[in-house]
Amino acid sequence: MNIGIIGTGAIAAIVTTALAKLETIHVRGVYSRTIEKAEQFAEKYNLPFYTNSLDDLCQQSEIDVIYVATPHSFHKEHVLIALIHDKHVLCEKPFTINEKDAQELFDFAIEKKLFLGEAFWTRFNPVFQSLKDIQDQQLIGEFKSVIANIGGYGLNNDRLIDKNLAGGALLDIGVYNLNLMFEIFGHEFTEMTTVWNQGATGVDYQHTLCFAFANQATATLHATIQAQTMNGALISGSEGYLTIDHVSECNQIDIYTHQHEKIQTVTKHPEMIGYEYEFLQLAACLKQGKTTFDEVPPSFTQQLLHVTDCIRQDWQLNYSGEA
Template sequence: MTLPHDDVNFGRMNGKGQGTINVAILGAGRIAQSMAKTLQLMAQDDRYSSLVAPYAVASRSMDRAQSLADQYGFARAYGSYDELLADPLVDLVYIATPHSLHMEQAIACMRAGKNVLVEKSFTANAEQAQKILDVADDTGLLCTEAIWTRYMPSRLIIDQIVSSGVLGDVTTISADLSYTTSYKARLTDPALAGGALLDVGVYTLNFIDMIMGAQEIDRMVTSMLPYETGVDASNSTTLYYPDGTMAVATSSMMCQSDRDGRILGTKGYAIVHNINNPEAIDVFGDDHDLQRHLHMPDQLTGYEYEVEAAARAILAGNKECLEMTHADTLRMMSLMDQMRASWHMQFPFEK
């Protein structure tokens, strides 16, 4: 389905620095479908309808691109990425492909004048991340990592709990995120930067980082259980901080877990239910008495927050989002590089 230009919200700023951002999706897999649904719902919601528009889908398969565009009301479908890059009406490209492709695709988008929202993990390693960010600096375009928990309202709620002092001094943090997903070929393929770490472990590390901030890590102890292809099937990492805080991150693609995050302090503790998409937070006192049960705000899908942040950053002329700065992305990628180095785990394209 292709609409004439007159039927498309062009996504250009008006004199007041306002406008509608035309969003395109590069890729047509599962997470692309989630984003397509999100953009469709945002276009129907008064809070977002004047901010973003579902504009285009590009895939190496025209049939897949057209099917996704038709299902979710996108104006255009492209059977190649080059066609998407050539479209002057694309303002923001959401990159929804395997980690190993992000660098090449993000750079190509920015060189074509498109802002980018790059799905986590941002790249396969910190070197690739730096190359993308160098191009962002060179072009002056927005480039941000789409790790949705950084943008969700739950982040501010957790910050408020910690800063309120109700937990006392935070001394221990733990986070686990595991799903039985080893049947997915991209997760077991080293050439696609597979493994639990870059797929789900990245959430556990970001959960800890959002609480600790940009603190240096004194010491790290980490290990992993390899899958038969050599990528990490399960992993566990303990981080020690200069202020005495200890944080433990575990993730796996071989089992199901409670997905909980725990923040333990001298006066009490908080349990965040599902760090991948927080559903509720329980705050306990020092006698294990439940003091507060906090439900998270209703959401469309949860992806709308990162899209909104990216669109507003573009309209403001910013190169990064405050929710996930370039420094945040580089710090997370460097940490995961250090973990993989400890495991003696390299991807084929890194050797």
């Protein structure tokens, strides 16, 4: 499977490095707004094609999939261009900035009979996927609460704080906390309370989200781009608890009894960065003729964006181009 990448930022570099270790998946081309950045990226990662034309990248016959790795506010435009050129598409999270845009893209992909998926890398991680087994096996009893924290100082990163680029903590890192909550409690909460710090650029520099569920479970989710913090999560059950070392990376889960005795540790394959899993699954989907992921179905993407839309409505926060 051959990949063409739209974007030359940090995530594009990380993914290209990860894919270089795989024998069956190859990055063959890259696009950047400036030909200089595209050339530099191609030279650094030994790619055969680079361009500052989206059409040129999408018209490369050897490229099977376009991977969109640009700032959030460009996702819809870039996914649409790739689909118009009859390319399968994998788009970084957040898939789009709102639920409406996501629905339009999925509808168009169905019409074109092309694969379209969200690159929510955490959901493909075997450590993260083990949460369902832990829950089903009642290793810590019934899950009753999750406390999740993610973030770091990012106010010196223009992309993170730019309202025109849909910056802020919510869509960049807060979605990882929501993903964890969705995995163990689902999305049908009965109550939501939000607190946020609106920064000088108008986006959320920090927020805390609290949710209640019908089974008396609760979720407290904190994300920040204005402070250094400890990343991780605590899930408490009726008979024990577990810790996750990092909400997005999910390198390790430690499981404890109610007497604080560790009974099990789940760890990630040491040679995997983590992004490899989603691309290997993408290749499997294309081979099987699938047009969506089982791990990140369109319903998940749309439900997640529905919640972030509701949160932003609570904050009266609109991004550029929204009503």
